[in-house]
Amino acid sequence: MRAQDLLVGYGGAPVCAPVSFTLAPGRAVALVGANGSGKSTVLRAVIGLLEPQSGSLQVLGGDVDERDVGFRRQVASVLDDDAYFPALTVSEHLYLTARGHGVRGADDVVAELLAEFGLTDHARSLPVSLSSGQRRRLLLAAGFVRPRSLLVLDEPEQRLDKAMRDRLAARLVEEKRSGGSVLLATHDADLLRAVADRAVVVADDASRVMSAADAAQVISRENP
Numbered sequence: 776m777r778a779q780d781l782l783v784g785y786g787g788a789p790v791c792a793p794v795s796f797t798l799a800p801g802r803a804v805a806l807v808g809a810n811g812s813g814k815s816t817v818l819r820a821v822i823g824l825l826e827p828q829s830g831s832l833q834v835l836g837g838d839v840d841e842r843d844v845g846f847r848r849q850v851a852s853v854l855d856d857d858a859y860f861p862a863l864t865v866s867e868h869l870y871l872t873a874r875g876h877g878v879r880g881a882d883d884v885v886a887e888l889l890a891e892f893g894l895t896d897h898a899r900s901l902p903v904s905l906s907s908g909q910r911r912r913l914l915l916a917a918g919f920v921r922p923r924s925l926l927v928l929d930e931p932e933q934r935l936d937k938a939m940r941d942r943l944a945a946r947l948v949e950e951k952r953s954g955g956s957v958l959l960a961t962h963d964a965d966l967l968r969a970v971a972d973r974a975v976v977v978a979d980d981a982s983r984v985m986s987a988a989d990a991a992q993v994i995s996r997e998n999p
């Protein structure tokens with residue numbers, strides 16, 4: 776994907792300075808910045824939930840169109856905390872997503888993801904009876920259960936314990952190894968170091984691209 780002077784915001788008012796970056800297959804870019812700096816808003820534009828105010832944005836070689844089935848097929852996102860169906864169990868969520876995307880061998884894929892995300896014992900639970908961290912695991916597992924070329928994650932580390940954060944980092948490294956692209960917003964210096972190739976610092980005055988190592992140091996200084 777390629778964003779050039781991309782300006783995003785609400786009601787005609789930008790939330791941050793324009794951002795420019797590229798993301799190639801097999802790579803990961805992290806958006807970093809203070810609370811409210813505009814990371815989630817940039818992600819919403821990338822997945823077509825928000826019209827950019829100006830600049831250009833190309834995803835998977837074309838314009839962003841969330842209504843286009845080809846676009847939706849290739850772009851998996853985990854943004855909001857409450858993006859689940861209250862009346863479906865954990866495994867029903869994963870089956871629904873897998874079958875909706877034509878995943879072959881869905882039974883095995885779902886069973887593997889349940890185990891990986893520590894949800895096997897909760898397969899028949901409804902979201903309301905999960906802890907907030909378990910619900911987060913469910914949403915992440917639903918992002919991984921379907922085919923994708925681009926994975927967009929908003930602070931995936933939220934509410935995960937250290938062991939799960941480490942497994943998630945390994946998963947994302949594997950995602951890159953298999954040719955997928957990852958765009959994530961994060962406040963987690965360890966996740967950034969483990970996964971990202973570059974970072975975009977989103978800010979009011981000027982957004983800039985820097986190495987993941989430098990961005991991780993900035994985060995560590997802000998969160999001693």
Ligand SMILES: Nc1ncnc2c1ncn2[C@@H]1O[C@H](COP(=O)(O)OP(=O)(O)OP(=O)(O)O)[C@@H](O)[C@H]1O
Pocket residue numbers: 785790808809810811812813814815816817960
């Ligand atoms: N739907 C909305 N309508 C109007 N303003 C919004 C809306 N959503 C977010 N904002 C504002 O846009 C700004 C950027 O919010 P955004 O959620 O993109 O920040 P963020 O960098 O993701 O923050 P955080 O690190 O806290 O998740 C904030 O000032 C926020 O109040």
